[in-house]
Amino acid sequence: MSDLIHIKSLSGGRKFNFALSTGKEVENIENFTDGLLALATPRFEFRRIVVAPGEKIRSGSPIAVSSGFRQELQFSLPYDIEIKNVDYRNKLISFKKESDWHFFSGNFREKFISSLLWLEITDPVTGRAFDPFKMPSNVFISLFCTQPGGGKSFSGDIQEMSENAIEVFQELGWDEVRIHLLVNQSQIAGNPEFNEKVKVVVFPDIYPAPDPGILFSKKMIPYGFKDTAISHAQMDYVTLKKLHQLVGNEKFKDYTDVEVYNHKKVGTLHMPKWAVVNPFLEVSEKDRIICGGLLTGNEGCGEFTLQPHQRSITVIQNPESREMLQFLRPGFDRDSISPLVASFYVPKSPRKIHSGLRGEVRMCINCNYCSEICPAGLDPSILWKTSALASSLEEAQDLGLKRCMRCGLCSYVCPAKIELSTEIMRFQGVIRSEDQK
């Protein structure tokens, strides 16, 4: 269809390649009333369309749900619609627009459209998608990255940054929101003075660690909230780059600075938004491109488009040679948190980074490494056993299946090489889709 408006700016290139058709030429996307939504994407198969003809759907409510490579995706629209017809086979939904944009006001709307931030926000407490109608009571802004290949930490003026943050959330209409800055020891060295609206939380650098927001939750979540002020909090988690996008920083408008790791072009790559990454990096077919940190990132398949919120690329290889008697070797060049591997004692020895599992997949040996490292205080092996092996999701929910934060550390440490986090995410998705029914 020639008159398709590809919401590329809305959806983020290849990753969310939704198409919207109005049946006629539309100059301004805000003016149309009848729409046709095509949900076919090259990488994300939308498994289920959750609406039926005749239904009235509020803005922000899911229209289609897919199980993505790493995360469950929900597709929703920022205005109320009435569903006219659904073509389940071709994944086409025709609808009538019934309200104006519901999300946010003023010029902020365009910025939200351009980064599609509202698809990505999840409430770290409940694990559910963030409700755009509710104002969060706490917002956490992370200024450093401990995840390997996750991008450089913020080195600018923290005070200025915090003022920017207050400005942004005032513009959003979130006046009463409490802002928490998550920083590490070296960033806070100068002891700057902060606005009283900003609360600063200092963290040690821990490797391997996921987002510091997850680290923070470890304090509160193991047995529920001990701090009554934060109980039943709506929380949001904003990274620095996202914040710059919110502020509308010129630097991030058309070009993006991307950190490149483990590649001959290691350093900062200044490249246009939505550009295909592969020619910039000169990667071969054996290489795998990981965007957004090695623990929680996405893998780019084929020609890979960079999205504005992605701030790092790591190029890793599949393991090529098979080492003999690997388990008897001391292991200086391997990364490990176990004292059984020599690199534990020599943290700065050079490491080989590849995507090998480094061991056979085995039955769980109950070693408890996963529950020791879990930032949410869960027991991933028990969750996996109750949900995947015993298939009793209710008991798994009682044990805190919904509180999993998808940091992936349990899969990282597992000596039996079980895909714990992927399995847990899968069952979280099952529960969420049951909840929505």
Added chain:
Amino acid sequence: MIKLLRKAIDGLSERTKTGPLQFIHPVFEAVDAALFDPDYAAAQAPFIRDALNAKRYVFSVVIAAMPILALSTWFYGYKVPLMLFLAYGLGALVEGIFAWSRKETISEGFLVTGILFVLIFPVTTPLWIFSIAVVFGIIFGKEVYGGVGNNIFNPALVGRLFVFISWPAAVSPPEYLKPAGRLLSYVGTGVDAITTASPLALFKTGNIADFHTLFVGPRAGCIGEISSVLIIAGGLYLIAVRVVNWRTIFALFTAVAAAHFALAGFAGKMMPLSLEFFGGGLLLGAFFMASDPVTGPSSKMSKYIYGAFIGACVVIFRRFTPLVESVMFSILLANAVVPLIDAGSRHFRKLKEKTYV
């Protein structure tokens, strides 16, 4: 050299995939898996994985037990490595047959089980009884549950229990062979060798072994009980590399001491505490069997309960039953109670959560 081996395995494995020699294909697969690390790549995030794998994890127990076996070989002769060889051979055979029937690769669990079998038998046990214990233990202690990771009871103790009931004199004789430097001699089941009672049996007749023998050794008993110092050293190594959880051990020892002093109040004549710790198989059982993660509980609190349960059982059984040694029974009993302890602690944790949210 490595490349040649790699090529040979690949070639043979490829050739036996189809055709008349298909039945030996799993053997090459097993050799391949034992010698080389796999080339699987992580399909999903996280894209990097920790270097620790099951083989390395399991092999640390073998490293911890090696000094004990070396010392035993010095004092009991070359029958000790022969038993180890037998245990590994039979273990691999049984494991291989089951892996073949389940169409899986051979897992590395028998590395530990094999060495534990050697540690918990006296050297005078006839090899055929030992072989029965190994085969029975691996089949009915591990494979019937679905292999490594699924077993409820410690396979080595299951095997020992079976032959203990069938041939008590061979497994738990009244008189053990007295350790002496006989590296190059073979110890049969002969009656002419110099024998001595184990410290616990000595106590029942009113004698107490001196502390040096108890603590440093060599002392009469099973192969693994030769020296308490080496067991403690091996156990501390396992705790240091985080293969064994200190909570179980700590609770176990505390419970032994507590039960000892609690019973001393009314139960009359008790053995001295040093004998309680170093006289029998308590150290070996605590560091190498009770701490086994697969058969143990999972949460922190249930580890304390589990350890304390074993410790209390050991003291009570020693005092009130005619058994000389009770560690095996205590651990097997505790293994059976583990699901209950785990469920209880999970329930307690849920209650705790409800008070906050």
